[in-house]
Amino acid sequence: MKLVLATxxxxxxxxxxxxxxxxxxxxxxxxxxxxxxxxxDARGKGPLAPALILQxxxxxxxxQRNDGFPTVRVVMRIDGSDxxxxxxxxxxxxxxxxxxxxxxxxxxxxxxxMTSQPIADLVAYLKHIQE
Numbered sequence: 156m157k158l159v160l161a162t163x164x165x166x167x168x169x170x171x172x173x174x175x176x177x178x179x180x181x182x183x184x185x186x187x188x189x190x191x192x193x194x195x196d197a198r199g200k201g202p203l204a205p206a207l208i209l210q211x212x213x214x215x216x217x218x219q220r221n222d223g224f225p226t227v228r229v230v231m232r233i234d235g236s237d238x239x240x241x242x243x244x245x246x247x248x249x250x251x252x253x254x255x256x257x258x259x260x261x262x263x264x265x266x267x268x269m270t271s272q273p274i275a276d277l278v279a280y281l282k283h284i285q286e
Contacts, residue, residue: 175258181280184273188249189214197284218285227262229278230270250274 186195194201197214204211218224231237235248253273260268260275270278 175275176260176279177276178279178283180273181276181278181283184253184277185280188252189277197281214281215284215286217281223263224282224285225263226260226278227268229281230260230268230274233274233277234270253277 185193185197189197190201191203192201192207192211193199193214194204194211199211199213201211217229221228228237232246234250234253236250250271253271256272258270258272258275260270260278262268
């Protein structure tokens with residue numbers, strides 16, 4: 156038990172532990188899984204968008220629309236843990252596709268969020284493209 160607590164404390168206090176994000180990998184994942192709806196430029200005009208009832212939003216304005224980047228909401232939308240997604244949403248649940256090595260992100264309040272490395276990389280890409 157002491158070893159578990161020591162490990163968790165070290166992970167929480169170490170800013171580099173589990174928090175590496177790869178924008179290039181996030182770009183590749185976005186191109187493969189997200190661009191068909193959100194568009195290659197992430198403005199919500201992907202080739203599948205005309206066939207959808209609810210139009211995908213621009214992902215370049217997340218920071219503007221939310222008074223800061225909504226890290227927790229973005230992670231929850233992608234992995235499917237957002238309650239709205241579980242009750243039906245135009246956004247597919249991608250969590251099972253991105254199960255891989257665990258990664259840690261910081262929420263808007265600075266609290267750690269556990270997610271997978273691919274989702275952390277997607278978040279890095281989305282942060283990178285904010286206008």
